[in-house]
Amino acid sequence: MSTLIKHGRVIDPANGVDAVQDVLIADGKIERVGKNLVAPVGAEVVDAAGKVVCPGFIDIHVHLREPGYEYKETVATGTRAAAAGGFTAVACMANTNPVNDNGAVTDYILAKARVEGVVRVHPIGAVTKNLRGEELAELAELAEAGCVAFSDDGRCVMNAALYRRALEYTLPFGLPVISHAEDTHLSLGFTMNEGVVSTEIGLPGSPAAAEDVMVARDILLAELTGAHVHIAHLSTAGAVRLVRDGKARGVRVTAEVTPHHMILTEEAVRSYDANTKMAPPLRTKRDTEALVEALADGTIDCIATDHAPHALAEKEGEFDRAAFGIVGLETAVAVLMDRLVGPGLLPLGTLVSRLSRDPARLLNLPGGSLAAGAPADITILDPERKATVDPVKFRSKSRNTPFGGWTLTGGPWLTIVGGKVVRP
Amino acid sequence: MGWTRKDLLTMRELDAGEITLLVDTAASLQEIATREIKKVPALRGKTIVNLFYEPSTRTRTSFEIAGKWLSADVINFSAGVSSTSKGESFIDTAKNIAAMSPDVVVVRHSSAGAAEVLARQLSCSVVNAGDGAHEHPTQALLDLLTIREKRGHFDGLHVAIVGDITNSRVARSNIHAMRKLGMTVTVAGPPTLIPPFVQELGVKVAYRLEDAIRDVDVIMMLRLQHERMQAGLIPSVREYSSYWGLTLDKLGRHARPDVLIMHPGPVNRGVELSPEVADGPYSVILDQVAKGVAVRMGVLLLLAGSKGAAAA
8 A cells, every 4th residue: 555645845854855756655654755756556646736745743732631521622533633734643731530640541542542543642641640749640650651751731830849850750761841831829810911911901910920930940950850841832032031041051951832822912812702811821922023033943842732622611701710722733734834934934844844853853753754664644735725714614622713714825735644644 | 972882891992082971971960869759761661781790789789770760670680699609601691681682781790801701792782880800981980070070171180099900990991081081190009009011001100109199189099908918919908008098197298188089989998098088078989979870870871772862
């Protein structure tokens, strides 16, 4: 069983390729990439002229909500949303119910993914039991069960001593610890960024410093322990400066940024639309500019969506009572192509790298490369596609997006996982 | 110029002409309170729902009296005695009330933006009677009416708003309205109670009571809520009162002799205002309350009255 993808512009940052070439897939792996490849007998041929052929996109920050919150999302619906959005793999956060803080829950997620998933699923284990921030989860067992990183995402481990021990304990596993950097004393009661908009519209805000002090702490703890700390959903210009400085000093710190933190600002919250409410909150124009610049220059290593599905009842009504978070899998690529690549703020090659090679390297995941022998996980983009975001058509169970109604140019065209087309 | 909006949600979105229309309309209705029979037929057959998710005595009563003097049917719906205590969501409650075809829903809620969220859901008029720390437009209107009656004009007046600005919807509504009417506004309080970037709203900031009240025409004192102390925003009520409480002595030493003292109520006597000040000759606090009814009559009339009804 083989497939030949012909005439596409192949962008494969891991191998320094950006040229019109053909990609031959056989037995679920990349067989060859080159010019004018001949289709083997019986091969399916995909004409990708005018399209962009990339290593499969990997979203290392997704909430699949299963087990426990199946009314928001499941492995089945979440991975379909991923495939629809051009992602061939996702890493899912541990804040399920029960929390993924022991090997049995990891086994359950992986079993679900094998049977019902359409893209690769990489579980992330909790750092502390029940995400309570009080005692370490069974980290060795989680690593052995197949977790690719550790995180209490959604909560910040406020106890610095405990976090230090988590960083030390996990060192032998070679897996990063992912920080939801938020000083919960500084952010107490917040619903949005603290600034001129929060003052005007009367919603309690959290200052950028609530994130920055924790990023600073985590960089210092990474330095102390020699561990790899990855900063989730980095959102402030101050945190960018801290990560840049940490990297310059050789600390093992990496960071991700979401599309919404680069594209939207606190101004969007004036609508009191709960689809503009997330943690960390939308910041200011100064922050969004710093984030895009940092993503372009590599200070920020990759893009992740923080796909956080919530049911309608949790996102309508009063802003301050609404749940935090928005879905992202089905809008991320189109939003980024339209708003960053289109206007020339980010080269297409860099976007591809930050969505494929870089997240794969960061979590030591298979994929992120079109080298011969690599898994045939491929995302094909259509730079000309013009479409209006219609949340009703989402494959995700949830519709909580601030991008509904946006008309965007460029987006995912075909998603291939292990040689198999999973979209359309 | 006439009134064209479906709702009254914020002072921020109004222009000076609209604010003046609201104040003028209220002024023209004050006379009803002096009649032996306090009833005009302007809103006969109209239904007004007071939807109060937060305890409130004076605002709810004021809206209720206003509606009744205009001959509307007024229904009070308070969280705690209603289905909200059974877990019904805000939106569900709103849809249920809408199904009963009211003409105006007056909403008070602890969440900022609740009135706007409700207005998007309902085809009838919505009046914001206070939403979290966002706005309280009818309070600003009654403050404005009180000031105009005492001073005769707005332009060029200087107002000091003192206290917990961060959590005050009264402060926000007044700041927007007063700035549009050509007044100067100084906000004052300990820095922990002054919201960030408040200067961007066009106000001055003072961190000492003496600086705030010097040479102003009006001093508006805000209620200090005791929760602020637990949140670590002030060390103690005792210290707050000693540095930020307004006393006759401080007024005599720093303020103009004709200054007006206002307070949106309820007053913490002995905390932000000494009893002598609250009840003294400078105080117009009870004028504010009286004007509240006229202001709410004006608002209800402009939103729900038929054309020409204001003449009633």
